[in-house]
Amino acid sequence: MIPVQGYAGATVAVLGLGRSGLSAARALREGGANVLCWDDFDPARAKAEAEGFALRDLNKNGAFDDVMTLITSPGIPHLYPTPNPVIAKALAAGVIIDNDIGLFFQSFATPDWTGFDTAPKIIAVTGSNGKSTTSALIHHVLEHANRPSQLAGNIGRGVLDIDPAVDGEVVVLELSSYQTELARALTPDVAVFTNLSPDHLDRHHGMGGYFAAKRRLFSEGGPDRAVIGVDEVEGQYLAVQMAQGPADDRVIRVSVDRKLSGVGWNVFARKGFLAEWRKGRQVGSIDLRAIKGLPGSHNHQNACAAYAACRTLGLAPKVIEAGFASFAGLPHRSQLIAETCGVSYVNDSKATNVESAAKALQAFKNIRWICGGLEKEGGLDGLLAHLDAVKKAYVIGREAAGFAMQLKGIEVEVATTMQAAVQSAIADAQTGDTVLLAPAAASFDQYDSFEKRGEDFAACVQQALAHV
Structure with a gap:
């Protein structure tokens, strides 16, 4: 405590x-x-x-x-x-x-730290999508490198439930917009912004308020280093605000959309390869394609952000790469739960909005897509450009018929229940297919949480495969 x-x-x-x-x-x-x-x-x-x-x-x-x-x-x-x-x-x-986040930041440091050789640090991760995986990946790499570390916040333990810091420890916090918007103290050593897409708009009175809540981690906190995803204009704006100039390496820009150039500190991934450039030259690289725990470009973005955060702590690229290789991924986030007869079954129940579901759809081929639930604001138009790999959609949820009507250009089955969707997908699946749960919707019409929805998917898959 x-x-x-x-x-x-x-x-x-x-x-x-x-x-x-x-x-x-x-x-x-x-x-x-x-x-x-x-x-x-x-x-x-x-x-x-x-x-x-x-x-x-x-x-x-x-x-x-x-x-x-x-x-x-x-x-x-x-x-x-x-x-x-x-x-x-x-x-x-x-x-x-x-809130508890503000209390934590004002209380974490103690007089005991004066006897430490290395002061503890806090890495705080926010963003719309990927912050859980990014936080867990940073924590995993630190553990692999034998650095004392604790994972808390919106993932792991509550921030005030963690143990008092030891010499050289790193606390990794995942922070949601609900947590950052009100905290009176926000002073991380390293702040990470993954990306921004519409979410929680009623709570924040629109995208401007939502971005402002995320931005507070940087503007209020004054981190020593800022790792910022710049694939959206909000990230580009934030990076410019935090930097004193193009060569200011207190800001590390991250991208999976393009190669980043310039004299600053940049980490980007293209075609499955992560590259780190600093002062105009490449200083590190990792082949991400074979890392099963990090499939798809959205996870490559998470890897870039985690890599950059770990580099601010002085970890060598090879050490980070070895940590990535042993990362199994998080439950309900591109989680491979079964692989049989040439068919993969992937649980991405955490894909609760259009943006995260689109990322999941881009990560796999020959998809039997289980989707649906409590639809969020904005509709599903943002998904329509990412359905090329979908062979068929199986829609669940109380409003499954209305959800299905928006999925134009692909074959759709209104399954309503998870069990029916899984059974139909398994019956239709062929060698090389992926049965993917990426709902693009909240779970609360049928489940208490996205975790319960993912657990039901896994249970339905195991039950159905046992009778195949």
Whole structure:
């Protein structure tokens, strides 16, 4: 646990008692704060009360009269589309609002560090797609290189649940826009921006607000190094803002769309080969094509970002390459779950939006595509240019028929359920095909999470193959 600093003796309220909320409450109490907890759901309140926390209904008038700060969970809206009623009361009362990420950054460093030979570092990764894989890949490479490392944030452990740092440790954080938009402290040593595509637009009141939430990790944090994907105009803008000039190697530009030139520090991948250029000459390269845990250009982008972040720590290209080679990938992200009779079965349930699904469709050939679910804003038009490898689509979800009508130019079957989709895809599959779950939609019409959807796909595949 990371005890929260700066609140000893102060009254702090915690709203939302899920994983991050309870973790924040514990860390605040460990740091000497007087903690008051609230959640609108009885079971969450009961769990906090069982741990000895005092409850206060923050909806009532006067609830914030003695409160210094309100800590809120990431999923609770504080501005758009409308503020949560409790947060609206806190705003009206002039109470400081923060989250567990802000508490972590203000509390991570301790006086013990003065005795370390090498100060611990934080690498923080954000972006629309690929941030989980990028974060896990950085952590994996560090472990392979025998560097002490912890993985936390939106992946792994809660940020305040990690262990206090040891000499030379690197903490790798995956941070969502929900986490970065509100944190009052954001001070990573290395900040990574993978890419940007439309997502969570209602929460951020459009693309401008969404990008602004991601950008805070750089503009507020002032990282020593910034690794920035420049395949979208927002990344190009961010890179220019962070750099003092073309040769400023505090900014590392990353691309999978083109070769990057110039006198700065660039990492890019073309046709499966990663190349690192610095001061106008090539200084490193990796053949990514044979690395099974990193299939497709979207994973090559993740590899470029992870490579750049690891290079800022002084790791040699060969060490990073060896770490990449043993990376198995993450569950539900281009995860190979079976391979039999010449047919591959790939679980990319994390492809919850059009952009990530398009990347998955570009990574494989001869695709039997299982898709559908709770459609996000903007429709499916962004997918239509990436259907060349799709032999047939099998649509699931409560609105499967409406989803299927938008998939023009390919054969489509309205399967509705995962079991029916998997059975049809296996029956149709031929040698050389890939049965790919890449939904291009949220899971909540049929599942509690994308993880549950991916697990159901894997279970349906195993069950169906057992009877083939």
